[in-house]
Amino acid sequence: MDEKIYGWWLPPDVSVHGAKIDQLMSVLHWFMLLLFVGWGVFFVYCLVRFRARPGHVAMYTPVKGIATKYIEAFVVVVEIFLLFGLSTPVWLAYKNNVPDAKKALHVRLVAEQFAWNFQYPGKDGKFGKSDPSLISGDNPLGIDPEDPVGKDDVVTVNNLHLPTNRPVIVDVSSKDVIHSFNIPVLRVKQDTIPGQLVSVWFEATQTGHFELACAQLCGLGHYRMRGDVLIDTPEDFAKWQAENAPPPQEEPAAAAPEKK
Amino acid sequence: MSVEHHNGNGKGHAHADHGHHELPFWRKYVFSVDHKVIGIQYAVTALVFLLFGFSLMMLMRWQLAYPGQPLPVLGKLLGETAMPGGVMAPEFYNQLGAMHGTIMVFLGVVPLAVGGFGNFVVPLQIGAPDMAFPRLNMVSYWAFLPGCILMLSSFLMPGGSAQSGWTSYPPLSDIAPTGQTVWCLAMVLIITSSLLGSINFIVTIVQLRAKGLSFWRLPFFVHAQLVTAFLLLLAFPPLEAATVMQIMDRVAGTSFFLPSGLVVSGEQLKIAGGGSPLLWQHLFWFLAHPEVYVLILPGMGIVAEVIANNTRKPLWGYRLLVYSVIFIGFMSFVVWAHHMFMTGMGTTMSTFFQTTTMIISVPSVVILTCFIMSLYGGNIRFTAPMLFATAFLPMFAIGGLTGLPLGLTASDIYLHDTFYVIGHFHYVVAPGTLFALFAGIYYWFPKATGRQLNDKLGKIHFWLSFVAINFVFMPMFFQGMAGLSRRLYDPTVYAHGRGVQALNVVISWGAWGLAIAQLPFIINFFMSLRAGARVAENPWHSTTLEWAAPSPPGHGNFLTEPVVYREPYEYSVPGKTKDYSPQFQAEG
Numbered sequence: 001m002d003e004k005i006y007g008w009w010l011p012p013d014v015s016v017h018g019a020k021i022d023q024l025m026s027v028l029h030w031f032m033l034l035l036f037v038g039w040g041v042f043f044v045y046c047l048v049r050f051r052a053r054p055g056h057v058a059m060y061t062p063v064k065g066i067a068t069k070y071i072e073a074f075v076v077v078v079e080i081f082l083l084f085g086l087s088t089p090v091w092l093a094y095k096n097n098v099p100d101a102k103k104a105l106h107v108r109l110v111a112e113q114f115a116w117n118f119q120y121p122g123k124d125g126k127f128g129k130s131d132p133s134l135i136s137g138d139n140p141l142g143i144d145p146e147d148p149v150g151k152d153d154v155v156t157v158n159n160l161h162l163p164t165n166r167p168v169i170v171d172v173s174s175k176d177v178i179h180s181f182n183i184p185v186l187r188v189k190q191d192t193i194p195g196q197l198v199s200v201w202f203e204a205t206q207t208g209h210f211e212l213a214c215a216q217l218c219g220l221g222h223y224r225m226r227g228d229v230l231i232d233t234p235e236d237f238a239k240w241q242a243e244n245a246p247p248p249q250e251e252p253a254a255a256a257p258e259k260k
Numbered sequence: 261m262s263v264e265h266h267n268g269n270g271k272g273h274a275h276a277d278h279g280h281h282e283l284p285f286w287r288k289y290v291f292s293v294d295h296k297v298i299g300i301q302y303a304v305t306a307l308v309f310l311l312f313g314f315s316l317m318m319l320m321r322w323q324l325a326y327p328g329q330p331l332p333v334l335g336k337l338l339g340e341t342a343m344p345g346g347v348m349a350p351e352f353y354n355q356l357g358a359m360h361g362t363i364m365v366f367l368g369v370v371p372l373a374v375g376g377f378g379n380f381v382v383p384l385q386i387g388a389p390d391m392a393f394p395r396l397n398m399v400s401y402w403a404f405l406p407g408c409i410l411m412l413s414s415f416l417m418p419g420g421s422a423q424s425g426w427t428s429y430p431p432l433s434d435i436a437p438t439g440q441t442v443w444c445l446a447m448v449l450i451i452t453s454s455l456l457g458s459i460n461f462i463v464t465i466v467q468l469r470a471k472g473l474s475f476w477r478l479p480f481f482v483h484a485q486l487v488t489a490f491l492l493l494l495a496f497p498p499l500e501a502a503t504v505m506q507i508m509d510r511v512a513g514t515s516f517f518l519p520s521g522l523v524v525s526g527e528q529l530k531i532a533g534g535g536s537p538l539l540w541q542h543l544f545w546f547l548a549h550p551e552v553y554v555l556i557l558p559g560m561g562i563v564a565e566v567i568a569n570n571t572r573k574p575l576w577g578y579r580l581l582v583y584s585v586i587f588i589g590f591m592s593f594v595v596w597a598h599h600m601f602m603t604g605m606g607t608t609m610s611t612f613f614q615t616t617t618m619i620i621s622v623p624s625v626v627i628l629t630c631f632i633m634s635l636y637g638g639n640i641r642f643t644a645p646m647l648f649a650t651a652f653l654p655m656f657a658i659g660g661l662t663g664l665p666l667g668l669t670a671s672d673i674y675l676h677d678t679f680y681v682i683g684h685f686h687y688v689v690a691p692g693t694l695f696a697l698f699a700g701i702y703y704w705f706p707k708a709t710g711r712q713l714n715d716k717l718g719k720i721h722f723w724l725s726f727v728a729i730n731f732v733f734m735p736m737f738f739q740g741m742a743g744l745s746r747r748l749y750d751p752t753v754y755a756h757g758r759g760v761q762a763l764n765v766v767i768s769w770g771a772w773g774l775a776i777a778q779l780p781f782i783i784n785f786f787m788s789l790r791a792g793a794r795v796a797e798n799p800w801h802s803t804t805l806e807w808a809a810p811s812p813p814g815h816g817n818f819l820t821e822p823v824v825y826r827e828p829y830e831y832s833v834p835g836k837t838k839d840y841s842p843q844f845q846a847e848g
Contacts, residue, residue, distance in 0.1 A: 028671060036657060058573040058831060062574065083615060086668075092607055132523050191603045193537055211755055
């Protein structure tokens with residue numbers, strides 16, 4: 001992993017949707033700096049200019065607040081712009097434009113104290129059934145061994161393999177407490193809440209080895225609930241999938257055409 | 261009890277009627293019904309807890325600056341369970357974190373701002389002999405103190421104290437060790453105490469104002485306390501209910517917050533299920549967002565008093581300030597879900613809550629503008645209280661501005677639950693509210709004790725604190741921008757954490773430096789209590805009613821019934837010989 005990419009500001013963004021977030025972040029911080037410096041200069045000016053000294057008296061009549069009205073109006077206008085011009089459209093576009101499930105890579109995530117369990121569907125593109133009562137050490141996701149659809153599924157722990165240039169949809173949930181699925185370089189964060197299934201999507205633009213972090217306090221091992229995000233070229237990813245696919249069992253063809 | 265006041269019209273003077281028979285010690289100082297004694301009880305208790313809560317954080321800062329290294333001396337003293345071999349255990353780190361938050365908010369800042377300053381100052385500022393319900397006031401303190409002691413005792417429980425954060429999100433808190441049950445019970449007591457207090461404040465401010473003290477003549481501090489009391493009264497009951505539900509989940513086998521099919525460490529939980537973890541978050545934040553304003557509004561009230569007094573001019577935009585604070589009060593009830601943007605809520609909900617969040621920032625901007633404009637044209641005395649009140653402005657500005665990227669959903673995706681959040685709310689509460697509270701202590705200490713705090717030591721206290729506290733909280737914004745999650749026992753597990761680890765060392769030394777910066781205050785406090793310069797009733801040449809009473813005021817507060825003749829901040833009125841025209845003097 002390249003440590004050098006991490007400094008004192010935003011790490012590089014390797015996602016398709018992240019540029020808009022970074023842009024908002026940058027606009028926001030310039031706006032904040034402008035306001036703070038503007039206010040600060042006036043504030044310091046007042047403190048120096050109106051310090052108590054012999055012969056100086058305070059003004060009883062308040063100054064007319066024309067400038068302040070303009071400044072407050074300016075702040076309101078900028079906030080409206082930030083809200084309806086930047087943040088809301090970015091958020092709505094991100095939340096509503098979920099990529100076509102047929103083209104996307106679909107992954108299921110079940111978080112637990114203190115690991116990330118991923119389930120990749122096999123060639124059929126479908127997840128095998130699972131049930132919390134089937135969860136065991138060997139079967140962290142509780143996948144039903146009787147379900148033919150699940151025979152070709154791939155399970156990884158703490159390793160999220162992704163291809164570049166293909167949307168990825170992750171269905172997140174948790175089996176015990178609330179965790180939060182957080183990949184800083186992909187500008188993705190989603191709480192994983194037991195009893196709730198939420199989809200989150202992103203599309204990587206660069207290959208590399210990055211970090212998946214837990215962002216929600218989940219117990220004594222919260223700090224070490226770290227995962228690896230391995231982004232490959234589509235070819236390398238296909239190779240990884242092929243290498244890790246479970247060996248075909250009796251009549252692999254029978255599983256494919258099955259309908260729900 | 262013989263010390264009842266004639267509350268009917270609020271003009272009663274217990275003083276004259278009851279003579280001066282001495283109460284026994286335990287009635288006068290322990291189970292007192294006098295608002296001033298109760299205020300001081302709250303304030304002293306809260307100051308002790310602020311120091312204690314800060315100490316917990318200083319311990320955590322060792323682990324954050326030097327992860328995995330044994331803590332010299334103290335590490336051994338804290339025992340093998342908490343710190344095996346002198347190295348902090350992760351579960352102990354989580355206990356310290358949860359208790360730091362809980363203690364600072366519920367046992368420190370709110371009791372000092374509302375219980376301490378509210379109790380001591382409000383009746384004096386409105387010219388009342390006491391609170392409307394003095395015995396209720398006593399009950400409220402005596403529900404609070406056992407709550408605090410219970411909260412601390414949770415450290416002695418098997419498995420330690422609460423360790424699921426001050427927010428206590430289930431299911432984690434539902435399956436946590438016994439300390440969490442104790443946390444819940446303590447919260448029930450503390451909330452009950454707050455509710456009793458808030459009713460008392462509302463009735464007192466509405467009913468017991470002196471003759472001539474109309475709403476538009478009330479000092480801004482009283483307005484701030486009135487809005488705060490309404491927030492406490494309306495926001496706390498849902499949390500009290502939620503806390504009782506959490507107790508039921510933990511001890512009675514209910515599943516209010518537990519969904520079906522939970523598997524913890526490979527074992528299926530034997531519960532009914534069907535509950536919702538998010539229900540707790542809604543109930544919790546329905547309190548805890550108004551609570552944020554409970555933390556800040558009394559501080560703003562104090563800053564207004566100190567600024568008016570030390571600029572020697574009327575507050576700029578007094579009515580605007582009052583309207584803003586009332587507007588904040590209303591709005592604070594409809595912003596809570598901005599703490600939950602990452603839970604997967606629908607876009608309609610999130611758009612609503614980010615819009616209300618932007619709206620509530622406007623009155624805060626207005627308040628800050630009014631304060632800064634109040635400086636313009638003043639004759640500013642840089643006394644110790646004024647230094648703290650002045651510093652409040654830029655510090656609160658940083659806290660407020662950094663709330664913007666967190667309140668907007670798109671940028672919150674990245675910043676949610678990072679150190680950026682920690683930096684943001686600490687700027688509001690620590691160099692914000694706490695500085696305001698220090699300003700209040702320096703300002704009203706002469707009224708409470710009849711003696712002045714040493715100004716020079718006060719200034720040393722201010723400058724050291726001001727420098728140190730910025731070293732503590734400013735680097736957190738950079739850590740947050742780097743993506744570092746909060747509540748991590750060892751941030752160096754992550755590459756992006758290692759990138760900002762150097763800042764952790766800076767923050768920790770800043771925090772320890774901040775502790776040293778409090779020594780001049782502690783020395784000053786005790787020294788001035790015994791040997792501070794004696795003062796008359798109005799040492800700051802102030803205009804509001806509390807300065808009409810003797811310093812310290814006796815039981816019943818005022819020697820003669822105060823009458824109010826004018827607005828609260830009539831400083832530097834043209835044509836007068838003095839630069840202040842008190843509310844209580846017919847001829848200013």
